[in-house]
Amino acid sequence: MPVYHAPLKEMQFVLHQTLNIGQHYAELGYQDATPDLVDAVLEEAGKFTESVIAPLNRVGDEQGCRFDNGEVTTPEGFKAAYQQYIDAGWPTLAQPTQFGGQGLPYSLNLVCAEMQSAANHAFAMYPGLSHGAQATLMAHGDEALQARFMPKLVSGEWTGTMCLTEAHCGSDLGLLRTKATPQEDGSYRLDGSKIFISSGDHDLAENIVHIVIARIEGAPAGTKGISLFLVPKMAVADDGSITGRNGVSCGSIEHKMGIHGNATCVINFDGATGYLLGEPNRGLNAMFTFMNAARVGVAAEGVAAAEASFQGALAYARERLQMRSLSGIKAPDKPADPIIVHPDVRRMLLTQKAIAEGGRALVYEMASWVDISKSSTVSSEARQRAEARLSLLTPIAKAFLTEMGFEATSLGVQVLGGHGYVAEWGMEQLMRDTKISCLYEGTTGIQALDLLARKVLGSRGALLEGYCTELAQWWQAQTLPESLQPLRQQLLAHLQQWGELTQGIAVRAQQNPDEIGAASVDYLMFAGYVVLAHQWLKMAMAADALKERDPDLCQAKQETAYFVFARLLPKAASHAVLAAQSSDSLMRLPESAFGR
Template identity: 45%
Template sequence: MQVYNAPLRDMRFVLNELHNDDGFGDLPGMEEFDTDLTDAVLEEAARFCRDILLPLNRSGDEEGCTHENGVVRTPKGFKDAYDQFTAAGWAALASDPEYGGQGLPEALNKLVEEMICSANLSFSLYPGLTHGGTTAIKGHGSDELKAKWLPKMISGEWSGTMCLTEPHCGTDLGMLRTKAEPRDDGSFKVTGNKIFISAGDHDLAENIVHLVLARLPDAPEGVKGISLFLVPKYMPKDDFSVGPANGVTCTAIEHKMGLKGSATCQMSFDESTGWLVGEPNKGMAAMFTMMNTERVSVGIQGLGVGEAAYQSAVWYAKDRVQGRALSGAKYPEQAADPIIVHPDVRRMLLTMRAYNEGCRALSAWVSRALDAQKHSPDPEVRQRAEEFTALMTPVVKALFTDLATESANLAVQVYGGHGYIRESGVEQYVRDARICQIYEGTNGIQALDLVGRKMGANFGRNLRSFFHPVSNFIEESKGEGPMQPMIEALEKAFGALQLSTATIAQKGMADPEEAGAAATDYLRLLGLVAMGYCFAKATKIAGLQIFFGSANGEEGDKAFYETKIKTATFFFERILPQATASFLAIRSGKKSMMAFTEDEF
């Protein structure tokens, strides 16, 4: 059974309490988003996701999208849900008010994104891709393009896509063949084929705005010769109502393992009219504005699926009666005990819970940095925020989605045979989560980006934006009694991260394959330390609240803080030790994996 209720209390905790000392708060223009307003937004988003989107998740998976006579249709109920979604303003939450957005901080918007992804991951892609498109246009488009296209995209009347991949090239975009020829009126004729285009065609919005990578006739070879173009499905009329077709066609939709309610399209552009976004041959920079936004959002997708899988598994573990507790019957009046009494079931549930709470805490920190990068009046704060988000973006994308797949599989394991059967609904989480490790750059690519670009960028300042607060917290927290086991474990894992960083830097300079061999383990290690830091901070705050704060005497809050400490304890005792394994794998180097010849595989 698919079960989901937004974890509002934990969301309020990471939004309002956990990161108040990170230096990314108190931003101008954000004063109106006080606790009352943010609580109202979270509660209404939770209601919408529970009542409107969640009931469509399994039915959308069963029905899927269809492509008949050149028309792509989404599953039953999606169009009505989308109309309600846009009418209520959810599509415009974090967009610029100058173009009709509501200007909410990313720290709040990412929590709403998580809810949408938990309730219905397939649905989330339609507004999610549009938001990424508006980010690229806002960052690189001309004033004319922004004024014409952003209002309808931000409102959700028109949706957006990103068109990168071609049949012969994915990650290596330097090989793309789509071409753009200039016209006398300043527009371009765009011709080529793209594949794997999420939300490439559908019946939700009246027009679809594609951001397409293509080559100009005189473009240099490779990625230095790629430009970005805005190409609508339909040409707008003078009043910007929908006009004639623009040579943009969906030739097929992919038959996928999961995300069946999201139309993944093969697209053809036949001399379609488009407009240049940004400068000629600088399309990769413009597209990466969108891709970096999307990579954080894909991490949130993973968190969303992980939370829904956890809640569904908890429901089943409490409901399923099977066997007796090892220490004796807990419910002697029943024929058997619910399986939640068993240690191994609790191991699985608590692993999922710790993953979700750790990822949510880390995403809140990164989201605050995204807001500071955009709104802080202090150049030093903006620079630190930019360096921190650059470092953590591949971690959020890869770690969160890796853990989501683990959690989804654990949910199936909790259900046992019933989890493997479609009727339970939890096997859908495994299928849906799996793509998150692949699109927007596979997780292996994220790891290479981390060690190859982000780790040494800005003379190491990216790393310092993370290392310094962790190191300072450890030093300030030593000698604090009950927290000492956590602080010692965090210090040990942080030391392993520092040594691993030095090892990769030293070996990688002499041999890039050494850095490549260590990349995935290093990303996991950094992510575990980051989650451990967040859990240690959460424990410190929870302890103070229980003994000195408002939670003292308030049973609801007191129970929340006590449970937070228990979850943190489980993380430090049962999950953070993985850091040692990552450290040892990194130290082993490339030899064992590169010793094989190709013929020996």
């Protein structure tokens, strides 16, 4: 199976060369987060991930979680590894100092999360969801609740979940039925059943803190009657000590395609005591705060899967000997050439590399905007600008990078041929594990609607225009080596096309709102390719500065950028054609005539 190596050099290239992360952190007042510290954290995180988390990936898949007598047991080794993870302080890295966190930037933790996800997607979900729950508690909980729950969440002794989905409502949360009844002491009694709760139950921590959406008795129907609650698995006294069971239980776990090491639970609330977060009936808004950051994290999972699969495929392609190169023997001392000499194998490897590295650059930049959005030292203008960009790019990154991450893992299987299909090589597990990222936290279809309907058309084009104009101006102001200038022209043309495409849909949508849904996924994929190309051109430009110091890296970045503009960006054109089609071709067939 592929041995994961944290690609530190690649990560450092993005952080230091393209994002100038040291200056970024200094501007936000993170005094400790010097470039040296960043490198030290990455190195330690890499070691820990490679030696503790990665070795459990296969066993996690094979054994999966067990559900006996209402309790979930994680695969062999997970509990011990998680304890090491706590002992080493990793859960605390970017958490608030007042509750025992190290207070380092969100973006630095994201780099570590990418490593963990690449090494072991199922394992990485435990801290991932816990951080989401903590962010929600920090944003919407009162001080007493924070003081009661945060310290052990920060340390990792407790973990958290997000409980949204019910059997009859996934994308459409307005249909939810879980009921919250106010109690005399100010708490609520929660009754209902949630499904698909990742990390919902397990044996890694002594308590699990569920963030739950529910409807307070008498609340309005639909999404305007949704409130947010904190509901711990074990009841907790004011001083933070556990006093016994709360009315929360795991009803069953799902058998599923992948991420076997993370239990996907039915969680039942039977008269469970919960605590309101934020205002009544404003729960969905509160959820969205959380979901934006969570979706950047899921986008990083796509990057992680592409990276892991690329590493496995590349190692295989260098070793495996099959057939001679069409352009002449390349390894005369061997019975056949290594398959990396074959152009189509290179097409697959370069696609993986382009997704992993370009996706990484995008996700890290977005994480740097999250840093800004959380900062109290920057101007409100800078914060708004970062939030606007995040708002626009989050659905693109989430959907595009998870779809491309999945494609990358599928290509990884193809590089290995039949061996890719065999569990032993680990390539097929990557495919199965990463498919979930195209589904949870909003499917690709939901992201596309969020992008086109809410973000782009919902702002009457202002969000998009702001972004594209700023990007175009910035690119025009850059001094580029001659070889990269045609790429800039190509990118600028695509930015213009993006605007025109949007304009066309907006006009059609005024006549018929179904035009939005009909165009949405192709629109998002178009945007994804453009944004990916933008990141690659940025990297190629940054790499130019390394021409003397690291000519290999410079060459790798620039040649891969050419590949992206020659062989990936052209796919944007067909998505543009499809997004420009009328919805008629989708809507005209009556439901009854679909057949079967």
